[in-house]
Amino acid sequence: MTAEYERLQNNVWKSWGPYLSERQWGTVREDYSATGEAWDYFSHDQSHKRAYRWGEDGLLGISDTQQRLCFSLALWNGEDPVLKERLFGLTGSQGNHGEDVKEYYFYLDSTPTHSYMKALYKYPQAAYPYGDLVEENQRRDRTSLEYELLDTGVFDENRYFDVFIEYAKADPEDILIQVTVVNRGPELKTLTVLPTLWFRNTWSWEENAEKPILKLADTQPGFSTLEASHPNVGNRWLYCQSKSSAQSAPILFTENETNYQAVFGAANVTPYVKDAFHRYVIQGEVDAVNPGLTGTKAAAHYTLSVGPGESQVIWLRLSDQSQLADPFGESFSTALTARQQDADVFYQDVSPFPMEAEQRAVQRQAFAGLLWSKQYFGFDVNRWLKGDPTTPTPPESRRRNHQWTHLDAEDIISMPDKWEYPWFAAWDLAFHCIPIAMVDPEFAKYQLDIMTREWYMHPNGQIPAYEWAFGDVNPPVHAWATWRVYKIEQKVSGKCDRTFLERVFQKLLLNFTWWVNRKDAEGSNVFEGGFLGLDNIGVFDRSSALPTGGHLEQSDGTSWMAMYCLNMLTIALELAKENPVYEDMATKFFEHFLYIADAMNNIGQERSQLWDAEDGFFYDVLQFPNGARQRLKVRSMVGLIPLFAVTTLEPELLEQVPGFKERLEWFIENRADLKKNVACMETRGVGARRMLALCYATLGEVEPTDKLRCILTKLLDEKEFLSPYGIRALSRYHAENPYVFKSNGEEFRVNYEPAESSSGLFGGNSNWRGPIWFPVNYLLIESLQKFHHYLGEDFKIECPTGSGHWMNLWEVATEISQRLTRIFLPDEQGNRPVYGGGSFPFQQDPHWQDYILFHEYFHGDNGAGIGASHQTGWTGLVAKLIQQQSEYGI
Template structure:
């Protein structure tokens, strides 16, 4: 059963029942939604939800948006809805939809429409109810909707039973079938006289296209509202399982007010620390976006490959195409989506980052997300975790173990107890995944990993998912570093589990030793070794292995060389004393393998609190990498760490082979190429997830070194800071993307780069926040998918911890 609203302003050629956007080929930077809508509020139980849509009163400029972007190059910014002038003179409606539960089976829907125009305007409101069409696939039982009275729709479903949608004061109830109009689309016969576009044709064109018997599988209540300038009109509906002869209407406004008050109390208890109203607003909308981005994800690969029983067979080459090796995958799960318009499908490493802010407010759902991806209907029998829908067999960074332990610790701190059963269950599955990585991605058994795509799209000289034009293969500094981090995450979980089950001490020893081998491979120099570290530059680079046997460092100063920072963990002496078998084995290994421990920080010297440090980057390398990372002429931007050094703005990296030129330039905004769809760019912008990991890594290094390690921040300033202070400063730079600056502008809105818009100057817009996919490397403006609260929702966690540990 689905519910949504549709609208008509009397000027559009169609009713507004779905968001409009450009496809990948239409947008000058790939697909892009061209609407203004906002996830304003939500709670983990969805007891209260609030959504805002801004609907122009003039005809929606569909053609202008298509043509405006078509004629722009990839070097120009996108042509947006505000650029069309359709919101000039405030000729638009604010449409606020609130959902409030009286019980799980009793939902009030409150729709408030405000006319911002200087004169009276009329709008048609169509609250719509329909059943998802599954009967066309397999001839299953067909549910039904019918008019129970002039103001109530009755529904019958074999699983939901009987329910009603009460629509007080509606002018009419409209019914049709949720069936495709094949005559309009393909010129073939339709299965019904009344089709899913029938309500549109009735409202806009006055056609007799709705069922006069008032029954079907799709229905809408019709309200025609004349709204004076500045006036707000409110429509309240009730969807519940209470029969009309029992239900008493009239308490809907009170239900909404009560649920909102409870939501306010809930979020204050989540973050009770002192913070500005604006920061609290940003955090609350970040949480709302995370919760609104849940989606029922139904994908059964086998029937998709073979076709549904009630439909024609698909082309035979589908059986050999994408995801053909994932025939076991069968999802019927609620998943957290990166962006429900642009990325309405799960991505494994996105999901890991989603779990962090979700764990603050709904640890059970966060745990379920991490658990389900490792279940047998997702994880491949060989242990691989599916990457993302377009190609399950691709490879994302292995951050699942990191997220699992972080969610465990967040729940432990914020909700009183860590879920060890969850931790152990996911850990057992990750043992399979770790083995898959070792067997499939370590080509020569040297603990140097190729990885492949690894989620960083166009960051490299070459497409890392494809065959190299030179032949040979790339030894990836980031692939190996991710595996070092994975090892330490698994070690940390094993040690936690070993506190209550000493069997896990043996497994912890395995990951301890494996990490030493990986760190040794990253740092070893000399004959017959792959040298990822460049002593002259003080940085890690990928290494190209040519068919001739020659090796060449690809000297691109990118995030690839910063990821070794992520492989860091400290061991407290109290923990080691609890686990004598692991402690003894660790000391034995250190004493008997000095050739390994000399390349790992910091095996023989204890740090603050007699802690041990396990890290790929020992002190000197850490200092040299951070000197580059914290240099404003390189990685440090006003709003975070760039994915590519600004050094390449004037010094592009160029590689020529097979008559072609391969080039990496500093591009702080959208990509100037169509690689990976043209709407993703890791060559200069700021990305929230990797910045978050950088901050966490600095905190871990500080946990070992304490005040004994200080570094210039920014490089060349003479201002020395501890790594903890640097982490705090970087956190604040990321938060500053979203909060208002001294001029009252939000950098995310691109206010530095163009004339001020309604987001900067209009009180009805200025407190609304968008959480983009990534951000301009120089000015912090939002780029890419505009509602990717997904991993960008990590800002909610940054706000929480910056307020909790504020020194002010």
């Protein structure tokens, strides 16, 4: 048992972690405007001056689990108009492809308890080009590339600092901090470093609230000591090493209070406000900081002169131990080295299989990104809507999420990304939990559990989607993730946590009922679904009313529900092994699946079917107000999602659940109409297994009804879905054959767009019309493996289509998996596809080329990363794919 694994058994080791957001400004939580324009109400410019209400942000920082006490870095290169306290990016209205962070930072390492963490920020030595980035990106339209920070020239001639930060815990409440500054440029440069400790402002919003305090506790030759006293956190001490052994480190103090004078033209409640350090360091305002050396925000003040190629190191120590005689003695470096070694041993134990060094590096950074992207999320919707006792009553027009007044969150949650998406997204979260379960099953289970608790789940059973609209509808993948995490933990530790499985299952019964009642308008087992997380996948904005009237019968919505049925069936059968009551639940979901499968394939002569026999593909069907129907013949992920609804039943399992087996056999004998062409319940596959699937597959001679082969032929066609880097969300067929739909003089088009979206839907920053997305690719891989489990080695398909090369479905799944991981690995020229072509420093510079970014999605033709650059969340699935490949010796 590794040292880190032992720490995982004691939750106190997680009491401090990277729970600080990279962006709090511009979020719904901080928006108190009448219009609901979060980006415009609380801007980056104001973030230096205004105290936040619901959370804090900082540069590569940490906090306690309730984000009461926070620590992060602030930097100044001598040129910028403001301190670099937080990351900058374009807002939703400024970017030509939506919001976008314009910084280079990398999460390099983290253990699950955060006993060791490492990250890197690249800071230009020239003035940061805030105005240039905004103006140029606003000038460009959606057909142009984004204007990136590297494009501005501020990194030319390597004129930048690499600022590394490492955290290592000597014990759960004793955190060693090492800051390493490297001058990559050709000249001596000065950098101001302000390691900052502050309290989240919780006192301005409540009457008679007790206020915490920071004060200078001690000064010694070689270091200074800050004391932090909080009524809930208790006392902590920050030891700040001096750059001279004969002197103490200078400390600046102010209050974490809004500068009302600068922002609103009103009187300040204190002369010492949030932006004091900006004014002191940059403008020389000595009176901006508190000479009494107390406050709620403080920073050690270092001015480093760093020669070309030179490194300088700063040590700090945040501890619950007062009056440490020698906080930076030999024990400091010893503990730091020990935690680094613990991390190496832990990850070797997580992935003990033979693995190429590049694969291991990608996997390690994927885990680091997932673990660094944990964030404290505090949000009481009812309080936010009504306002605080000490603030004016909000305007009536501010109604966002007004049907979610029960939602009162205060948790550490896995975020898609702590800048572009610093709020949870339910279906993203489900995918995060798969690789997280490989290293920390308890945290993965906790994430899935809290989304079904009463302070998140709506009383009607809906799971909240995401902060901008909790009532939007994400694909119902929670049951799938619950089952997968349960099985991963069983494999990793041998533990079968049926309590977790049963608790989540019970709440998902409510969610399933909500889906059935809200999203099946005609009771025909064909689902509309709406948005379903696939922003630009279809002809219309599926979150809005259709321009034609009527509604969509969604191939993907119906398929997600079929998959949901099978996931719930699988869980119920597992629980039924110890409690026969769950056999009835398993039967319920078995029957519901059959009805959905029948609806998908045999709606009736008077209706247009979702399945198009001529094309051999599933499509959405538009139902007009007069009852007429029309297939929307877009070859997209919508038609591939039916593959996700597949499971196999082991003969040994069926013997353990006789009640369910009896009901299954009754259906086989009595309901031929339901089982025909939708489920291989009667024909037994490899190992006498039974299979339930929307896409029927024949074991022997190919039949016209073999939907699996029809879909796979398109899926594996490199002129359609199969890219060198995975499966595209839209067939490349539409590059030359765009789909056009006309209604009331208006034209709606779907073109193949392998990169950024040209559509303004969802802010223009999300695109399903061609790129490669890891979550749906991962589900395709799993589904193909399940089909292989039933069909065996003899069932083969041409891969790629037309190549003359035949593979069984396990080999096909492996091929797709390898194409996905290829995105991050160096090719024969040493270039990583994720960074695109050209002579970028990412491809050639030794100080860039080994740092991996895990983007939101990837170019459908060349694999380049697009969208959010740090969405390690679901793209972190690459860690699981690499593990599978190495485990099977691929």
